[in-house]
Amino acid sequence: MHALTAFYSAHSALINQIGVNALLALSIWVTLACGQLSLGNMGFMAITAYASVLLVLRAHWPFFPAVLAGTGLAAIAGLLLGWPVLRLRGVFLAIATIGFGEIVRIFAVNLSVTGGAEGIAGIPQLASTPIIYSSLALAVFLLWRLTRSRAGRAFAAIAQDEVAAAGLGIDPAAYKLAAFAIGAAIAGYAGALSAFSSFFISPTDYSFGRVVDMLASAVVGGIGSVGGPVLGSILLTLLPETLRFLQNYRDVINGLILLFVIVFLPQGLWSLVDRRRAS
Amino acid sequence: MLAQQLVNGLFIGSVYALFALGYTLIFGVLDILNLAHASIFMLGAFTTLVLVLKGVPLLLAILGGALAGGLLGVLLDRVAFWPLRRRQAGPLAPLISSIAVGMIYVGTANGIFGPDVRHFPFDVVRTPTYTIGPVTFTLAQLTIFIASLALMAGLQLLLRRTRLGAAIRAVAENPRAAQLVGIDLESVYAQTFFIASALGAVAGILFALTFNAVSSVMGSAVELKGLAVIVLGGMGSIPGSLLGGLLIGLSEDLSVAYLSSGYRDAIVFAILFLMLIIRPTGLLGKRGLRTA
Amino acid sequence: MIALAGVTKDYGGVHAVKDLSLELPDQTVLGLIGPNGAGKTTVLNLMTGLATPTSGTIALDERRIDHLKPHAIAALGIARTYQTSRLFPQMSALENVVVGMHLHADDSLLGQLTGWPPTLARAQRLRTQARELLGELGLSERADALARNLAPGEQRRVEIARAIAMQPRALLLDEPAAGLNPVETDRLRAEILKLARERNISVLLIEHDMSFVMAACERIAVLNFGEKIAEGTPDQVRADPRVIEAYLGVEGVA
Numbered sequence: 047m048h049a050l051t052a053f054y055s056a057h058s059a060l061i062n063q064i065g066v067n068a069l070l071a072l073s074i075w076v077t078l079a080c081g082q083l084s085l086g087n088m089g090f091m092a093i094t095a096y097a098s099v100l101l102v103l104r105a106h107w108p109f110f111p112a113v114l115a116g117t118g119l120a121a122i123a124g125l126l127l128g129w130p131v132l133r134l135r136g137v138f139l140a141i142a143t144i145g146f147g148e149i150v151r152i153f154a155v156n157l158s159v160t161g162g163a164e165g166i167a168g169i170p171q172l173a174s175t176p177i178i179y180s181s182l183a184l185a186v187f188l189l190w191r192l193t194r195s196r197a198g199r200a201f202a203a204i205a206q207d208e209v210a211a212a213g214l215g216i217d218p219a220a221y222k223l224a225a226f227a228i229g230a231a232i233a234g235y236a237g238a239l240s241a242f243s244s245f246f247i248s249p250t251d252y253s254f255g256r257v258v259d260m261l262a263s264a265v266v267g268g269i270g271s272v273g274g275p276v277l278g279s280i281l282l283t284l285l286p287e288t289l290r291f292l293q294n295y296r297d298v299i300n301g302l303i304l305l306f307v308i309v310f311l312p313q314g315l316w317s318l319v320d321r322r323r324a325s
Numbered sequence: 326m327l328a329q330q331l332v333n334g335l336f337i338g339s340v341y342a343l344f345a346l347g348y349t350l351i352f353g354v355l356d357i358l359n360l361a362h363a364s365i366f367m368l369g370a371f372t373t374l375v376l377v378l379k380g381v382p383l384l385l386a387i388l389g390g391a392l393a394g395g396l397l398g399v400l401l402d403r404v405a406f407w408p409l410r411r412r413q414a415g416p417l418a419p420l421i422s423s424i425a426v427g428m429i430y431v432g433t434a435n436g437i438f439g440p441d442v443r444h445f446p447f448d449v450v451r452t453p454t455y456t457i458g459p460v461t462f463t464l465a466q467l468t469i470f471i472a473s474l475a476l477m478a479g480l481q482l483l484l485r486r487t488r489l490g491a492a493i494r495a496v497a498e499n500p501r502a503a504q505l506v507g508i509d510l511e512s513v514y515a516q517t518f519f520i521a522s523a524l525g526a527v528a529g530i531l532f533a534l535t536f537n538a539v540s541s542v543m544g545s546a547v548e549l550k551g552l553a554v555i556v557l558g559g560m561g562s563i564p565g566s567l568l569g570g571l572l573i574g575l576s577e578d579l580s581v582a583y584l585s586s587g588y589r590d591a592i593v594f595a596i597l598f599l600m601l602i603i604r605p606t607g608l609l610g611k612r613g614l615r616t617a
Numbered sequence: 618m619i620a621l622a623g624v625t626k627d628y629g630g631v632h633a634v635k636d637l638s639l640e641l642p643d644q645t646v647l648g649l650i651g652p653n654g655a656g657k658t659t660v661l662n663l664m665t666g667l668a669t670p671t672s673g674t675i676a677l678d679e680r681r682i683d684h685l686k687p688h689a690i691a692a693l694g695i696a697r698t699y700q701t702s703r704l705f706p707q708m709s710a711l712e713n714v715v716v717g718m719h720l721h722a723d724d725s726l727l728g729q730l731t732g733w734p735p736t737l738a739r740a741q742r743l744r745t746q747a748r749e750l751l752g753e754l755g756l757s758e759r760a761d762a763l764a765r766n767l768a769p770g771e772q773r774r775v776e777i778a779r780a781i782a783m784q785p786r787a788l789l790l791d792e793p794a795a796g797l798n799p800v801e802t803d804r805l806r807a808e809i810l811k812l813a814r815e816r817n818i819s820v821l822l823i824e825h826d827m828s829f830v831m832a833a834c835e836r837i838a839v840l841n842f843g844e845k846i847a848e849g850t851p852d853q854v855r856a857d858p859r860v861i862e863a864y865l866g867v868e869g870v871a
């Protein structure tokens with residue numbers, strides 16, 4: 047027991063980070079499950095993180111209401127972004143959403159309320175490990191149930207053949223918007239947890255690289271099911287830690303793993319766990 | 326003031342255009358968004374820097390950088406895209422594999438050169454400054470501008486006047502039909518990657534010379550802006566990327582002059598976003614390469 | 618009844634469909650034939666909202682449907698299959714059919730999210746129904762195979778099962794027998810007619826296999842270069858000189 051506590055206190059930051067990253071990978075997975083390559087999730091992270099941190103620090107809101115308000119804001123932003131980009135597909139959608147994420151970041155750099163490039167310091171550590179992991183467990187459970195539901199079946203149908211899906215009475219626009227909003231909410235919520243488990247936030251936390259990490263985790267784990275993104279996040283968050291000795295070459299290993307998976311394991315690592323779908 | 330901003334905008338815009346040319350060429354031919362392009366931009370600059378530091382004359386060093394960039398592009402195609410082509414993967418897979426190779430390239434540079442910013446020897450980049458009326462510019466800037474335009478014109482000529490160009494256009498139009506008339510697709514892809522990546526590397530070299538700074542993260546300064554350029558000009562359009570590059574360069578310098586420097590990039594991305602919503606095919610139509 | 622009145626569809630300079638009037642009454646099997654490029658698939662696309670008419674109207678009973686989105690038209694009870702099969706490739710045959718039940722699926726989202734047992738039982742019932750439907754098309758064995766691993770003939774039958782799962786009023790079939798051998802074709806015809814009769818579904822059948830069309834349809838309309846050149850019973854159409862002319866040198870009318 048003592049060893050366990052010692053282990054936890056030595057690695058709690060990393061453990062929290064894994065949980066947050068898993069939520070982030072799930073946020074991008076939701077839109078992918080509906081066939082949408084949306085790469086603006088760092089923008090939603092930023093929106094909820096800044097909103098909830100400011101509500102706590104400036105308006106003295108309690109933690110949960112602040113985070114939930116921020117999450118709602120991200121969901122609304124998701125709908126507002128999702129609406130105009132509905133007709134964009136593939137890389138065009140990816141580019142438009144990247145543009146959105148960058149615009150959010152640039153505003154964070156320039157507004158005074160966000161503390162500009164320096165960001166906001168002195169954030170209380172309110173997102174404890176139990177909060178993060180119960181959130182993750184809840185998200186995994188709900189998303190897993192979602193995939194089993196009528197809506198989840200519609201998501202998968204749209205992802206695999208939008209025209210055929212519409213021919214069966216599925217309204218692609220409605221489901222895509224829903225996927226956008228859910229993805230934005232999860233990304234935002236994770237962004238808030240991340241903010242409240244570190245001492246400060248700044249716009250560099252919400253750069254393009256952040257969404258690349260999410261996407262990499264989701265794909266390495268496998269986007270065929272909910273377990274994939276979680277598995278991918280565990281691996282890709284731990285990896286840099288174990289590869290510290292490589293110093294500046296670390297990214298090479300990350301890149302090689304990503305390349306290996308996409309070339310040789312198109313369904314991701316999860317397909318090794320769940321052979322049913324591997325063929 | 327205005328004239329000076331316009332000139333600055335054109336100089337930097339021509340480098341953006343050159344960089345975006347590679348994005349657009351690969352998108353036009355293979356329908357791939359190649360996110361490793363920015364890493365080749367950076368490695369081109371590093372190669373030239375290393376050669377210059379070894380005493381190679383600048384012009385030769387630039388050629389060396391371009392060659393290295395081209396070869397890295399061919400390697401990229403082999404390891405990242407070729408396996409996916411064979412199994413006809415969707416658009417997500419090549420995007421990811423290009424990110425992966427980008428990480429490998431940037432990580433390698435980071436490992437070799439570290440995270441610090443490197444500089445060219447001062448005497449290499451020192452050039453005379455000219456003042457014409459209200460406008461001041463350096464010989465280097467002018468050379469870069471002319472070189473960028475010349476390379477773009479060269480590419481246009483290559484596409485229009487040579488066998489290779491005809492083959493590239495045919496493949497862009499319809500790979501299967503091109504194959505039926507005896508065009509070797511793989512060879513066209515390899516050559517496309519060589520050309521696109523060599524151009525990207527040259528853009529990186531010129532960019533590094535302009536600011537006299539080389540670093541492993543320099544690609545991130547242009548990778549997203551390059552997207553704005555090709556979206557504005559029209560994905561797959563060569564003249565479009567020239568127009569888009571110049572317009573983005575101008576909008577940057579003008580927004581610094583008249584709005585606020587902080588929001589400079591916000592304007593760029595707002596243009597990108599609005600363009601995609603209003604006219605996803607860009608200013609110069611959607612199939613620019615096919616009719617180049 | 619679905620009624621097309623004076624429908625024209627232009628693609629650039631091409632009149633894919635020209636001033637077409639056509640009626641698909643309830644509980645009938647109507648054949649739509651014509652040489653390659655005659656505009657048959659375009660007619661289906663117009664009826665299902667994948668294309669909008671350049672002029673003319675399409676109505677389901679009294680209601681105009683020509684400017685509705687595809688999913689809204691499907692919700693009114695028009696189902697279709699595609700010339701090249703469009704199954705969801707990563708789903709099993711069974712899952713494809715369950716998605717076909719989208720409009721009638723009664724497993725509530727809240728129930729599914731919470732794992733509420735009655736909802737799960739309902740979802741299970743959908744799967745059972747889907748399995749039975751596949752059974753009717755002789756696909757019991759293949760229900761759990763991924764769609765992309767099915768043989769072409771199996772894919773066509775799953776696509777029909779998926780369309781039937783919508784409980785449509787009208788079923789539009791685009792060359793369901795393409796690529797099948799004569800034995801499979803006969804069997805498919807029998808299955809389609811049986812399903813349609815049992816469920817009171819009207820069928821619009823596009824087919825190149827003349828023996829299939831002649832045997833299956835009560836009426837046949839013939840398109841050539843986007844225009845309807847004949848319509849009538851199989852015997853009338855077979856004897857029509859304009860039809861023979863249109864097909865001359867293309868293929869014989871059986």
Ligand SMILES: Nc1ncnc2c1ncn2[C@@H]1O[C@H](COP(=O)(O)OP(=O)(O)OP(=O)(O)O)[C@@H](O)[C@H]1O
Binds near residue numbers: 632654658
């Ligand atoms: N989306 C489209 N864009 C442009 N032209 C089209 C389109 N769809 C169909 N056409 C043209 O319309 C005409 C009719 O095509 P359609 O596919 O309806 O014929 P069809 O009778 O189904 O032929 P087939 O027997 O070969 O399936 C053809 O000339 C075709 O090229």
Ligand SMILES: [Mg+2]
Binds near residue numbers: 659700
């Ligand atoms: Mg057809």
